Amino acid sequence: MDLLLMFKNILFLLYLNFKCEKVNGNTLDPTLCAGILPADLLEESIPKYGFLPSGVSVLYDTNSHAHAYRFSRNNVDLQFPVSKIFKNCLFFPDEFSIFFVIKHESVYDKKECILRIGNKNSTLVSIQFSRKYIIFTYNNRKVQYRNFALKDKKWHSVGFSVSSTDITMTTDCINKRRKRLKRKWPSILPLNNSTFQIASCAPGHGVTLGQIKDLIFIPGADAAVRACPPKTPQHRHLDNRLPAVPGRLIDIYRIGSPGPRWDDCTWTDVGNIAYDLHAKSLKVCVNGIWQHVTVNIQAPSKVPNLPRRLDYIDFHQDIRTPGPSIDVEVFTIKGEGIFAVFASSRPKKSRKKDISIIYKWRKKRFVFYQRMDTDAAQCWKFFTIDNNFFLAVANYGKASGVQSNSTIYKWHKRRKKFKEFQTILTWTARDFEHFVINDENYLAVTNYAKGASHKVDSEIYKWSTKLRRFELFQSLLTTGAYDWTYFRVNGYHFLAAAQAFDGFSTLIDSNIYVLQDKKFVLFQTIETNGATDVEFFKIGDSIFLAVANAYNYGPQNINKKQEYFTNSTIYKLDKGRRVFKTFQTIQTFSAVDWEFVTIGDEHFLIVSNAQNRALEGDHLTSIYKWRGVEKFVRVHQMDVLPNADWEIFTYKKDVYFLYSNAKGKTSQVLKAYFMPP
Structure with a gap:
């Protein structure tokens, strides 16, 4: 699903409001960090459409209405300093979430890398996957999840929510798998000379083979909970519950549905019509979210009164x-x-x-x-x-x-x-x-x-x-x-x-x-x-x-x-x-x-x-x-x-x-x- 669109109304509620304080007027308190806002890492690393870095191309998936980036195997070296996101920070935050939307090509000749955060000498955080596993690495320790999601050459969303004691992986806002950390998340991970490295963990090695649509970093370990609807509705006959605005859920019923379904609006639902019981209006699935069917919109005089x-x-x-x-x-x-x-x-x-x-x-x-x-x-x-x-x-x-x-x-x-x-x-x-x-x-x-x-x-x-x-x-x-x-x-x-x-x-x-x-x-x-x-x-x-x-x-x-x-x-x-x-x-x-x-x-x-x-x-x-x-x-x-x-x-x-x-x-x-x- 299109997480970037799903989050557009709630991104600014999902951040950790850290504050930097100076000790004795000169040095930063090492236990605190400045307020960090959500960031699209792809946008930060590829800021100008048309001036694409070597090894990066843009594709448009007409079947799924997705506009995404593809990376070649040997030429990708996309990176930018963490200071662009972690302003005035000395250490890596100990609660955060990372989401990405991917359509994989199922090659798996070796491990493929979505993201690496670190410097030349050490890796603070990385996300990789192979035929069998999706692997989250932190401070040279690995947390592995069985790779059930990325094998069908379709679009999937994957999210990691990290707290001091556990890591939760959520796929397509449906499957959640929580793993307890054998060792607590380090309270101090220095950010000295660290960079965000996109689509590869080292130049020429482990490049993601497929298309990536979004790669979003969000402070706070509960981003997946807020971004995804609950799996079970509160009422019979109600097909789904979706976040329409921050803090409010809307009950909808899918017209023509043969029976109750509890999934969210996915790419397979594009064009489906649903009825919003709360707002008493029709909605259509567009780009992974339910949008109101517009009626009686006054358009500019050049093309007047066309709600279609x-x-x-x-x-x-x-x-x-x-x-x-x-x-x-x-x-x-x-x-x-x-x-x-x-x-x-x-x-x-x-x-x-x-x-x-x-x-x-x-x-x-x-x-x-x-x-x-x-x-x-x-x-x-x-x-x-x-x-x-x-x-x-x-x-x-x-x-x-x-x-x-x-x-x-x-x-x-x-x-x-x-x-x-x-x-x-x-x-x-x-x-x-x-x-x-x-x-x-x-x-x-x-x-x-x-x-x-x-x-x-x-x-x-x-x-x-x-x-x-x-x-x-x-x-x-x-x-x-x-x-x-x-x-x-x-x-x-x-x-x-x-x-x-x-x-x-x-x-x-x-x-x-x-x-x-x-x-x-x-x-x-x-x-x-x-x-x-x-x-x-x-x-x-x-x-x-x-x-x-x-x-x-x-x-x-x-x-x-x-x-x-x-x-x-x-x-x-x-x-x-x-x-x-x-x-x-x-x-x-x-x-x-x-x-x-x-x-x-x-x-x-x-x-x-x-x-x-x-x-x-x-x-x-x-x-x-x-x-x-x-x-x-x-x-x-x-x-x-x-x-x-x-x-x-x-x-x-x-x-x-x-x-x-x-x-x-x-x-x-x-x-x-x-x-x-």
Whole structure:
């Protein structure tokens, strides 16, 4: 079962509240230790997803919905000092618990090691297992348990709870085996130069062969008692008792159960429905815990009123475009319906004029609506001003050394067509961004290059209510700028510029600007590698920026190997320090767009891999799901055409995914299907 999720509400109740005291103002009392909090040792040893140490890989078990680490036999050397967990401690605590979730491969050619705590000369604590035994070692003494749990190549949780007189091993919150220590736990085990060593007890020896999902250290010898429900319910007809919140148990009855069962929600129960007698609501088994079946949740306006859970995505429609499209914009005009416009361009040698096409949603399909003249269109942006509807197109032009016109179109209410409204001079424009500050409208354009120089002013325009047109408000010097993203945090207004190339390398910083004294000034730079898109989103009180890195070219990749394989990064705002910090890195394949969407109470990120060649692994366009402390985990891989931009829209109760084809003339609409509410 997923212990990390099970413990998320009770971890902070399960710690030993030791206190460090100074004796004579200089030395620590050797019998006491500072308060220790629960710690995920895997998270401490592998802090950044995407930058994996040698011998470590990440796997996703689709059958069990588990995102776990696998370790190779000879190359693992994962360790970190115990001082990261045991702060201000001289000696090992004498009461603690260790839990891990494992799917073993049943090789057993020698002892395999989960964890070792010690230094070069001595081992304080270790956990190993063989074909016959699971072995807990402390201070060079062994406590052995028969290995009944790890032989079936399935997921199992194992917990050790240690007190001064005994050790209890709990497997799957069902089987508990307590052993009395022949000698009491040592009251003083010095921590001098000790480390936590993960998945091996010595480099090249005894590596765990299988997948480990969680490895959690919790102060206190009663963690298993609090984390696991009792084996016997208090009432007849009640199928189980589960910890819903700290200190409270909930009785549930499994619908359709042939008879009473006293086991907890395990991986085999995924998808099963139960009725919570106490809360009078349905629950479903998800990731090892019973979760409420959500109803009547008000979702964001982008995907409104969808309490269902995303199950799978299937093909719905092909859309033929005049040429490859690197952007698509979906918009709604009140009283007229849903539209989609593709930024399309023909090859430079083509004699035909560039055109982009607007499609209208009719009878659950997009059909041709209007032809638009463009010049190597890169991006469309729809916005409204005073009940008027506008479309702005960023035109790259046929050459970087020639200035081109990017165009703003206005909706003609009587003719029900878009007509040219205003032109803006641009240099290889890549993106438009519209935003509103204090009821005033702004339109920002990114200019990519000017001739041979990638340093060029990107410009911000402001709507003049007097002249009824956009006028230049501010110019900002950017380098190979691809994308503008506006966002607001606590009343402050920001613009993020994704910068892709400086003429020599794609490894350049992207900029975040903040509005101060009626001007945008530099707020922060973030390290990017061929950045083409920045996506802003919130989850609860947390604020994120997801950066799509598309290309790895320059001195950092002098051999020009795997130039499309990049690590795209998610940044999280540190509110205390007022700075965006790296939160998670995800391996991508020429990612040019992130799209965030909330469906019901679930949050997803879609990444577009523009060089997708329908191969396996990271070539495929992927959907990542927010899983709290597990961060974003890949849950869907889609064998689709090369894509550069994704949009999500709803029609009645249906949810659709639309993407633009980066290399061909066929883009597609996909339809989302859901588990029944």
